[in-house]
Amino acid sequence: MGEITNTNEITDPADLRRLLGDPVPRAVSKERVALHRRDRDWIAASPFLVLATSDADGNCDASPKGDPAGFVHVIDDHTLAIPERPGNRRADGYLNILSNPHVGLIFLVPGRTETLRVNGRARLVREAAYFDDMVVRGHRPILAVEVDIEQIFFHCAKAFLRSNLWDPQRWPVSDLPSPAQLVKELQPEVTETVEELERHYAPANYETKLYQS
Numbered sequence: 001m002g003e004i005t006n007t008n009e010i011t012d013p014a015d016l017r018r019l020l021g022d023p024v025p026r027a028v029s030k031e032r033v034a035l036h037r038r039d040r041d042w043i044a045a046s047p048f049l050v051l052a053t054s055d056a057d058g059n060c061d062a063s064p065k066g067d068p069a070g071f072v073h074v075i076d077d078h079t080l081a082i083p084e085r086p087g088n089r090r091a092d093g094y095l096n097i098l099s100n101p102h103v104g105l106i107f108l109v110p111g112r113t114e115t116l117r118v119n120g121r122a123r124l125v126r127e128a129a130y131f132d133d134m135v136v137r138g139h140r141p142i143l144a145v146e147v148d149i150e151q152i153f154f155h156c157a158k159a160f161l162r163s164n165l166w167d168p169q170r171w172p173v174s175d176l177p178s179p180a181q182l183v184k185e186l187q188p189e190v191t192e193t194v195e196e197l198e199r200h201y202a203p204a205n206y207e208t209k210l211y212q213s
Contacts, residue, residue, distance in 0.1 A: 113157030
């Protein structure tokens with residue numbers, strides 16, 4: 001196959017706007033800079049968010065964060081705190097924040113097709129009084145991401161409606177490989193057998209280690 005040359009790339013903001021059109025006033029005016037009580041309600045009901053970061057060179061990362069609903073601590077109307085939980089220790093997002101504090105958050109609530117979007121500036125803290133309020137199964141976070149809110153708004157439901165994300169009847173039948181099979185295929189340096197990896201990634205085994213460092 002020969003090289004494909006893209007002659008229709010959009011590089012000018014004006015061209016993009018001519019293609020998409022202008023946003024309706026309702027979409028523009030929904031931006032806020034401080035938490036409303038309805039934002040607080042949504043955050044309290046959310047067990048899952050995505051944290052988007054990039055480093056100083058623009059290399060991006062999007063990391064899922066999940067815990068019992070309400071795991072994100074509201075410090076005040078302008079500040080949130082996301083607890084650290086044990087993971088793979090890559091710390092991609094955390095390292096990004098050290099070189100570029102700008103972050104984006106998307107809060108999900110199961111069954112709801114809207115999302116809450118927060119953009120702001122983040123910092124890492126190793127201790128704060130509110131850490132005691134973020135203990136889960138005896139695990140007290142060793143750090144948290146504090147986010148100073150610069151922009152907050154609710155995002156419409158169209159993406160979730162198009163994807164049927166919350167409708168089990170519309171979920172596709174998948175023959176995708178298991179996590180163990182993916183690791184064995186994509187990481188040839190891993191020495192464990194598929195059977196050993198299957199035991200490691202088994203939900204029951206993962207459940208016992210969710211809050212172990």
